[in-house]
Amino acid sequence: MARTHRIPRSRKSKQQTKVRTTKGKIIEHGDIFFFYRPKIDTEEVKDIESVQRFYMVMSPENSHLHRIFLIGQKQLPEIIEGKSNSEERNWALNVLTSSNAEEIRNEFLPAEYLTETRGSRRIGAAVPVGEGKYSIVEHEGHSELAYILELPEVPGPTQREFQIKKESSYIVSVKNPDIQVPGYSAFLKRKPRYPNSLKEKFGNRRWINIDDPHLLDYENSQLLLIGARKNDVEEELGIDIDEEKESSRTAELFNDLKIRKDQVPLKPLFKGKFPSKEEVPFAQEIKTLTDEEAPGRGGKVGGKIAASSSVSAASIAKVLSGIEFPKNKNQLIDYAKQHKDRISDPYSVIETLRELHDTRFENMADVEKALGEIR
Structure with a gap:
């Protein structure tokens, strides 16, 4: 708090x-x-x-x-x-x-x-x-x-x-x-x-x-x-x-x-x-996070910063409109940077895209699914 x-x-x-x-x-x-x-x-x-x-x-x-x-x-x-x-x-x-x-x-x-x-x-x-x-x-x-x-x-x-x-x-x-x-x-x-x-x-x-x-x-x-x-x-x-x-x-x-x-x-x-x-030591102390502390639910530890929870799906879809798939994460970010003038707050969208797992996206549905996993 x-x-x-x-x-x-x-x-x-x-x-x-x-x-x-x-x-x-x-x-x-x-x-x-x-x-x-x-x-x-x-x-x-x-x-x-x-x-x-x-x-x-x-x-x-x-x-x-x-x-x-x-x-x-x-x-x-x-x-x-x-x-x-x-x-x-x-x-x-x-x-x-x-x-x-x-x-x-x-x-x-x-x-x-x-x-x-x-x-x-x-x-x-x-x-x-x-x-x-x-x-x-x-x-x-x-x-x-x-x-x-x-x-x-x-x-x-x-x-x-x-x-x-x-x-x-x-x-x-x-x-x-x-x-x-x-x-x-x-x-x-x-x-x-x-x-x-x-x-x-x-x-x-x-x-x-x-x-x-x-x-x-x-x-x-x-x-x-x-x-x-x-x-x-x-x-x-x-x-x-x-x-x-x-x-x-x-x-x-x-x-x-x-x-x-x-x-x-x-x-x-x-x-x-x-x-x-x-070379990573065995964890001798592990804390348990509550539902409120867990990532994606407002928690600080390892969780997503406010950007990923406040950016709307519509904003992401708008900035990525017209993109040709398949694409990887870095290509999504590059495309969003090139078309950042489409929305009023592009930097929050770009920051959210950076949180995606580095994988291959075949279509927009794959992007939406990946976004759901980090929110």
């Missing part, structure tokens, strides 16, 4: 990150983590097509607070130097904020739930795929989220699947929850319960810069990320983030988030590669 109050910040005992600023104003800095969760009943992940969800966790310094953000399209925005287009944009949704590390750990545990048609289903544990240091910086009239990766020391194939670089920065804005924005209609029922002091910051603007990090503390707060830079981040922003050389003993992932080393595969975090089925 979303929290209605701001969680007080308290000091961490760990050594503070050293940040020197010469150009940008530091709004917040701390530890950043990335996780992926396999698709339902998937035993081995080989690429992003086998991934259900991609998460970013921000743990501010001088605080025991942790925020879990669900990242749209299951990857960070692509960064193309000197170019800006829709492919470089992505959304992030706060799905949990807590000062209790055990609550964060529990959110990432494997889970089981029952369905009327398929019986018991299993959602795999969230797998750590990156750890580093981040800063939110006020820079030349906008706010940027910058990070430097500490683990793995050299990003590998797994990180490339999620567009996780050794260092990157993104222009970041917070959405006004009371104003409808094209492409964000799926989130109308998911609103952060900001106090008046934060609501007043938005005025009549759709998006605002992050001048107060408490804007990120509330569940259902929504962010827009736009790829900015992937090289010389510290020099460009005028900051100095002292990343540390981490190991399995010193990693904040295990010390702060209380993730247990024997319960998650470590290969993506330290080697940058997806684990084989044999």
